[in-house]
Amino acid sequence: MNTCKLCGLNKVTPLIIPHDKRIYNYCPDCYLIFVDSTFHIDLQQEKRLILRRNNSIGNAEYVHYISQIIQLIRPFIYQGQIGLDYGCGPTPTLNHLLKKENITCFNNDYNFGFNHPFKKYDFIMAIECLEKFKDPNNEIDKLLDLLKPGGIFGMMTEVYPTKDNFKYWNKKLDPSHVSFYHQKTLDYLIANKKLTLLKSDSKRIFIFEKQ
Known part of the structure; x- marks a missing residue:
């Protein structure tokens, strides 16, 4: 029998x-x-899917999209802090946008050769990468272990509406998406991963503080 x-x-x-x-x-x-x-695809298949997308600083639509999480997290991060874009992909964008506000953000994506230089960070942002976690419990723990106590975790992952409506939900169509979260899943994370919810849009952007 499968376990969660x-x-x-x-x-x-x-x-x-x-x-x-x-x-x-x-x-x-x-x-x-x-x-x-x-039904999990292998790493090379996943990389090919990612490389087909134009998720870069030159794509105005993508820049507008990820600017939404910056707007929500901005009141909780400050100049002089060190952040991490966890799962940045092949063409990091977040660091360029934060640099305009004099905030340092390093890139991390082992699949594309980006390795973070520090052991702990003041804030971590994970934009549409939790869906790709094949072992979400361990991978979320690994992510949060990089965050200082009192640090800020910004998560951008659309939550599914209901179990019955999941079959109509288009986020599941991406073959690289293997883990899907509900608002109740976030409640579990808050209770079991020592997180406090600071702000959200109740749909896809959630800003947490690590206790």
């Missing part, structure tokens, strides 16, 4: 969606929905 990749519950239920080749599992405890591991 976040909370470890061993009573997850299969979630079969008509005309979808992938099999999903639903956790009734933390509400995580995750793709069965037999």
Whole structure:
């Protein structure tokens, strides 16, 4: 029997969606929905998908998109602090935008050769990378371990509406997306990962403080 990749519950239920080749599992405890591991794509396939996108400083639409999380996190980060763009992709953009405000943000994405230089950071931003976590419990722990106590964690990951409406949700269509979060999943993170929710848009942007 599959166990939940976040909370470890061993009573997850299969979630079969008509005309979808992938099999999903639903956790009734933390509400995580995750793709069965037999349907995970390999690293090279994932990299090819990412490289097809124009997520760069030269794409005005993308810049506008990620500027939304900067607007929400900005009141909680300051000049002189050191931040990290966790899962920055092949063409980092966030660091360029924050540099305009005299805020330093390093890039981290092992898949594309970006390795962070410090052990701890004042803030970490993860833009659309939690969906790619195949082992979300361990990977979220690894991310938060890089954050100083009292540090700020900005997460940009759209939460799914309901279990029944998940089948209509287009975020699941990306083959590299294997973990999907609900508002109840975030409640689990707050309770179990020593986080305090500071601000959110209740849809895809959530700003936390590490206790």
